[in-house]
Amino acid sequence: MAGTKRSKRFEALENRPVHLDGFIGEWIEVGLYAMGSPQDPKPSIKIEGDKIVEMDGKPRSEFTAIEQFVADYAVNTKNATEAMAKSEIELSRMLVDINVPRTECIRLFTALTPAKVARVLETMNVVEMMMAMQKMRCRQTPANQAHVTSAKDHPVMLAADAAEATFRGFKEIETTVGVVRYGPFNALALLVGGQVGRRGTLSQDALEEAFELEVGMRGLTHYAETVSVYGTERVFVDGDDTPWSKSFLASAYASRGLKMRFTSGTGSEVQMGAAEGKSMLYLETLCIMVTKGAGVQGLQNGSISCIGVPGAVPSGLRAVTAENLITMCLDLEVASGNDQTFTHSDQRRTARTMPQFLPGTDWIFSGYSAVPNYDNMFAGSNWDIADVDDYLALQRDFKVDGGLRPVQEEDVIAVRSKAGRAMQAVFEELGFPPITDDEVEACTYAFGSKDIGDRNIPEDLKAAERLMKEGITGVDVAKALAKRGFRDVAESLILMMRQRVAGDYLQTSAWVASDGTVYSAVNDPNTYMGPGTGYKMSDERWEEIKSIPWAIRAEDI
Amino acid sequence: MQINPELLEKIVTEVLAEIEASGAAPASAAAVTAAPEAVAGVSLQEKGPASRGTDPKEVVLAISPAFATTFKTTIVGIPLSAVLRQVFAGTEEEGLHVRVIRVYHTSDVAFMAHQAARLSGSGIGIGILSRGTSIIHQRNLAPLSNLELFPQSPVIDLPTFRAIGKNAAKYAKGESPTPVPTNNDPMARPRYQGLAALLHNKEASFQDPSKAPVELAVSFE
Numbered sequence: 065m066a067g068t069k070r071s072k073r074f075e076a077l078e079n080r081p082v083h084l085d086g087f088i089g090e091w092i093e094v095g096l097y098a099m100g101s102p103q104d105p106k107p108s109i110k111i112e113g114d115k116i117v118e119m120d121g122k123p124r125s126e127f128t129a130i131e132q133f134v135a136d137y138a139v140n141t142k143n144a145t146e147a148m149a150k151s152e153i154e155l156s157r158m159l160v161d162i163n164v165p166r167t168e169c170i171r172l173f174t175a176l177t178p179a180k181v182a183r184v185l186e187t188m189n190v191v192e193m194m195m196a197m198q199k200m201r202c203r204q205t206p207a208n209q210a211h212v213t214s215a216k217d218h219p220v221m222l223a224a225d226a227a228e229a230t231f232r233g234f235k236e237i238e239t240t241v242g243v244v245r246y247g248p249f250n251a252l253a254l255l256v257g258g259q260v261g262r263r264g265t266l267s268q269d270a271l272e273e274a275f276e277l278e279v280g281m282r283g284l285t286h287y288a289e290t291v292s293v294y295g296t297e298r299v300f301v302d303g304d305d306t307p308w309s310k311s312f313l314a315s316a317y318a319s320r321g322l323k324m325r326f327t328s329g330t331g332s333e334v335q336m337g338a339a340e341g342k343s344m345l346y347l348e349t350l351c352i353m354v355t356k357g358a359g360v361q362g363l364q365n366g367s368i369s370c371i372g373v374p375g376a377v378p379s380g381l382r383a384v385t386a387e388n389l390i391t392m393c394l395d396l397e398v399a400s401g402n403d404q405t406f407t408h409s410d411q412r413r414t415a416r417t418m419p420q421f422l423p424g425t426d427w428i429f430s431g432y433s434a435v436p437n438y439d440n441m442f443a444g445s446n447w448d449i450a451d452v453d454d455y456l457a458l459q460r461d462f463k464v465d466g467g468l469r470p471v472q473e474e475d476v477i478a479v480r481s482k483a484g485r486a487m488q489a490v491f492e493e494l495g496f497p498p499i500t501d502d503e504v505e506a507c508t509y510a511f512g513s514k515d516i517g518d519r520n521i522p523e524d525l526k527a528a529e530r531l532m533k534e535g536i537t538g539v540d541v542a543k544a545l546a547k548r549g550f551r552d553v554a555e556s557l558i559l560m561m562r563q564r565v566a567g568d569y570l571q572t573s574a575w576v577a578s579d580g581t582v583y584s585a586v587n588d589p590n591t592y593m594g595p596g597t598g599y600k601m602s603d604e605r606w607e608e609i610k611s612i613p614w615a616i617r618a619e620d621i
Numbered sequence: 622m623q624i625n626p627e628l629l630e631k632i633v634t635e636v637l638a639e640i641e642a643s644g645a646a647p648a649s650a651a652a653v654t655a656a657p658e659a660v661a662g663v664s665l666q667e668k669g670p671a672s673r674g675t676d677p678k679e680v681v682l683a684i685s686p687a688f689a690t691t692f693k694t695t696i697v698g699i700p701l702s703a704v705l706r707q708v709f710a711g712t713e714e715e716g717l718h719v720r721v722i723r724v725y726h727t728s729d730v731a732f733m734a735h736q737a738a739r740l741s742g743s744g745i746g747i748g749i750l751s752r753g754t755s756i757i758h759q760r761n762l763a764p765l766s767n768l769e770l771f772p773q774s775p776v777i778d779l780p781t782f783r784a785i786g787k788n789a790a791k792y793a794k795g796e797s798p799t800p801v802p803t804n805n806d807p808m809a810r811p812r813y814q815g816l817a818a819l820l821h822n823k824e825a826s827f828q829d830p831s832k833a834p835v836e837l838a839v840s841f842e
Contacts, residue, residue, distance in 0.1 A: 086811065086812055302732070336825070406814070408812070441803075443809065
């Protein structure tokens, strides 16, 4: 542009944050295309006996492993002829029609082929998708999940952040690591801190799959979510997996009484260079159906860590909304993303969350960063702790239950401190590197890991290894807590281990209340059938949402 | 670095041209007829199949199919010759040396590094993708586990590459080094993920599932 006279208006616009985002054009041949690619298969089905012999234009003899799995386990052949005979418009209108109950939609959508499902969603705009979500999510009361991580993997900071997060209302918390060998300590920090903040918290440690299963079996975590499935055979096989091996892993969790869900999302196949020219939403539909076929209760999707890909192409965020809705239409719990940065623009990131926030989902975020994004070891969430008052304001502005509640500073300081002291006691009892009073103090009052000192990392790593080698379990942690005066926290740990035996929280979309009651799609099913039905905010909850501490009260003037 | 629209366009055009030229044939054809490997500052000569080493003083570095051939720099423009030089220097500071292999059967950095670790006399391997994503691996770990992972290619700078070489050497000596400090830029994804997808599609087009890892002679110019 040298020598060309520039418009000051355009120069100003170019300096806006949105211009830092990587927007890219569609590229059909590699599948850099959100939904409705001309290369997507055309819906079709042929059934002989109760076996699908042709699906979406392909005879059974040519099925990939994924297509075979979906055809055999994820399409209800009993209703398939009836469901497939309906037009895409008929089916999408059923989703937004308040006179068609959720159960009827489920009956038909679980009998459709992948290409048909993807095509139904193509007929919908995002407002229609949101209307459908209000009816189709399986649990009536929405909830929220948080990320709790630390750039320093600092065990005390993690425990304090876990306590604050669950005190603020996050019912599930998830961690991962900067350094993988810190994994056992991160699990321990969320276990202890999570129960300090709210008894009944479900916590998880997203790492290598065998490790995740082991810490779960030991009672150091309560659920798992990062069991990834993909929409093309090549990506699946690259990860050393098949739909059958993932199903086997899922059954390992179930047999040990551990909640779990799969993870997938638009953009992962093209990100890994193996989308085979199909649209992101069509491939994601296969993932959702693999999840259904595996018998898993739920799925985390909404692009997740690949959000920069659909976020960069036209209609990408519409596709992300659509994938959440498909998950609901197959009667699965959905942890609906919003969990990764994809834009520099505050407008875009807020807008991206509205399709899940306004209608409500099982887990609106999966998760919301309960730490500053510089500490977010999932590489940053769409919202972080610095945005939490904005979030509370949005709940209040729209009278929406986004799962969080306003809190008082002194209460947060108290739970952070208690979590730090509980970790200090556990470390001392188990012979781990000492946690000083100064560390507890610093972590109680810190904003993020930049405000606290460094641990002796090699010593911590050796101790974390010892935790695994010596077979330390949740019971050992509970004993240490009880011995050192944290009996209430110890009881919470035992309460959560009892859930593993009772198994109620294996039901679809479960969370655990502080009295041990499990709420799920079984005892809190979504009954939405239009205005005046479905989730109704209680007066008590509305009072709570209204009471942001910084609002000016008329009686004070 | 901002995303360079011209670079994007160039990659898209090149890959499209290749798709057209090769029809539906496996894209790996391009790799089989690879031109002499040339990138300024380093020469990489293929020496034959990579073998399992016995030297406890070696760290094996696996590089991806198009590293320092089609791709000259990382995603943020760091020359790949400088990347290699820093990894070598870091390892040599600890009195060990690097043996380099090129992996063709995968461009998944975890599996690349695990392959390197399995061939390494010390049991320690490093994997580096052309765009910069890196990992330090150990033979007896599960492929998707690791000793240290550097997942955000845009934030990996030359001192980090040197530290990766140094720490890999320390692991090889049986030490427990403090892990290389993790850079974390929450805004790396918004800026680079689309580009990373394009780069990965390009790199993956050089994959050849039937081709075993090849040992490389490395000389810096």
